[in-house]
Amino acid sequence: xxxxxxxxxxxxxxxxxxxxxxxxxxxxxxxxxxxxxxxxxxxxxxxxxxxxxxxxxxxxxxxxxxxxxxxxxxxxxxxxxxxxxxxxxxxxxxxxxxxxxxxxxxxxxxxxxxxxxxxxxxxxxxxxxxxxxxxxxxxxxxxxxxxxxxxxxxxxxxxxxxxxxxxxxxxxxxxxxxxxxxxxxxxxxxxxxxxxxxxxxxxxxxxxxxxxxxxxxxxxxxxxxxxxxxxxxxxxxxxxxxxxxxxxxxxxxxxxxxxxxxxxxxxxxxxxxxxxxxxxxxxxxxxxxxxxxxxxxxxxxxxxxxxxxxxxxxxxxxxxxxxxxxxxxxxxxxxxxxxxxxxxx
Numbered sequence: 001x002x003x004x005x006x007x008x009x010x011x012x013x014x015x016x017x018x019x020x021x022x023x024x025x026x027x028x029x030x031x032x033x034x035x036x037x038x039x040x041x042x043x044x045x046x047x048x049x050x051x052x053x054x055x056x057x058x059x060x061x062x063x064x065x066x067x068x069x070x071x072x073x074x075x076x077x078x079x080x081x082x083x084x085x086x087x088x089x090x091x092x093x094x095x096x097x098x099x100x101x102x103x104x105x106x107x108x109x110x111x112x113x114x115x116x117x118x119x120x121x122x123x124x125x126x127x128x129x130x131x132x133x134x135x136x137x138x139x140x141x142x143x144x145x146x147x148x149x150x151x152x153x154x155x156x157x158x159x160x161x162x163x164x165x166x167x168x169x170x171x172x173x174x175x176x177x178x179x180x181x182x183x184x185x186x187x188x189x190x191x192x193x194x195x196x197x198x199x200x201x202x203x204x205x206x207x208x209x210x211x212x213x214x215x216x217x218x219x220x221x222x223x224x225x226x227x228x229x230x231x232x233x234x235x236x237x238x239x240x241x242x243x244x245x246x247x248x249x250x251x252x253x254x255x256x257x258x259x260x261x262x263x264x265x266x267x268x269x270x271x272x273x274x275x276x277x278x279x280x281x282x283x284x285x286x287x288x289x290x291x292x293x294x295x296x297x298x299x300x301x302x303x304x305x306x307x308x309x310x311x312x313x314x315x316x317x318x319x320x321x322x323x324x325x326x327x328x329x330x331x332x333x334x335x336x337x338x339x340x341x342x343x344x345x
Contacts, residue, residue: 022055053098072097075097104156114160134161137225137226139153141225167233172245203217269345304333
């Protein structure tokens with residue numbers, strides 16, 4: 001089958017649309033789960049990228065003669081056709097395609113190790129803004145620097161470098177576990193960003209000077225994603241869960257995990273007023289005793305979680321009288337009604 005990167009939607013057939021739908025569903029599903037369970041969007045992104053890549057790997061085992069396209073044909077960045085409005089989807093879909101398992105693993109390593117603590121700093125919504133700016137910045141940098149290229153560009157590397165750029169702009173002194181300089185240990189973010197970005201710039205210089213051979217790595221996309229997120233990160237981070245650290249100064253003398261723990265404790269709600277009393281049906285018996293224990297001993301994350309979990313098993317929703325459950329909301333435990341009548345404290 002001949003390769004045609006300028007493929008149109010009209011060329012696709014029923015099976016093609018079905019496979020595209022499957023790919024979209026498995027790529028979006030981790031975010032739906034993360035939103036429902038209030039878990040990490042950074043880890044959801046890792047799972048989404050892996051599922052999309054495994055799906056493409058599975059497609060390779062099929063007979064492509066029955067398909068009208070390769071995913072790269074329809075979804076990668078092609079600079080020479082990027083000005084066509086019909087191709088705008090490529091700016092987004094290219095970030096879910098990777099050349100091989102080494103490529104995708106390299107990106108999810110950064111997204112997991114640097115992205116998760118950054119999400120704890122920013123919150124999920126702000127983190128997603130940074131992530132999308134990262135791959136959009138990378139794609140734009142690649143298009144502007146190679147406007148006539150017909151070579152497809154794929155991958156989430158711009159987003160991965162965008163995460164480092166945003167982290168560097170806001171909390172450069174945070175230490176995160178990361179493989180660097182042949183060692184896996186807690187390195188300051190500024191050092192990780194300096195080394196990774198320095199390697200990219202050095203490789204770009206080697207290519208331009210002719211001292212390096214040809215490469216299929218879009219170094220300019222990495223740099224573009226980094227600097228766009230670096231430039232906008234402090235604006236995005238304003239009003240987030242963590243105060244922005246000044247350039248070159250540490251947020252505190254404690255480790256990142258200790259800082260995040262303190263922030264979670266500060267976000268714990270007030271237990272002095274409860275929804276059952278407000279609804280005119282105060283708790284009685286065992287549930288009332290658990291509530292009293294919660295108020296006396298629930299000033300730490302672990303003890304509050306333990307008492308809230310026990311209270312959810314011994315109390316009912318004051319509105320619908322249905323069962324209650326506990327959720328984790330950015331590290332803080334809360335009691336909720338599955339019908340959204342109650343969320344406390």
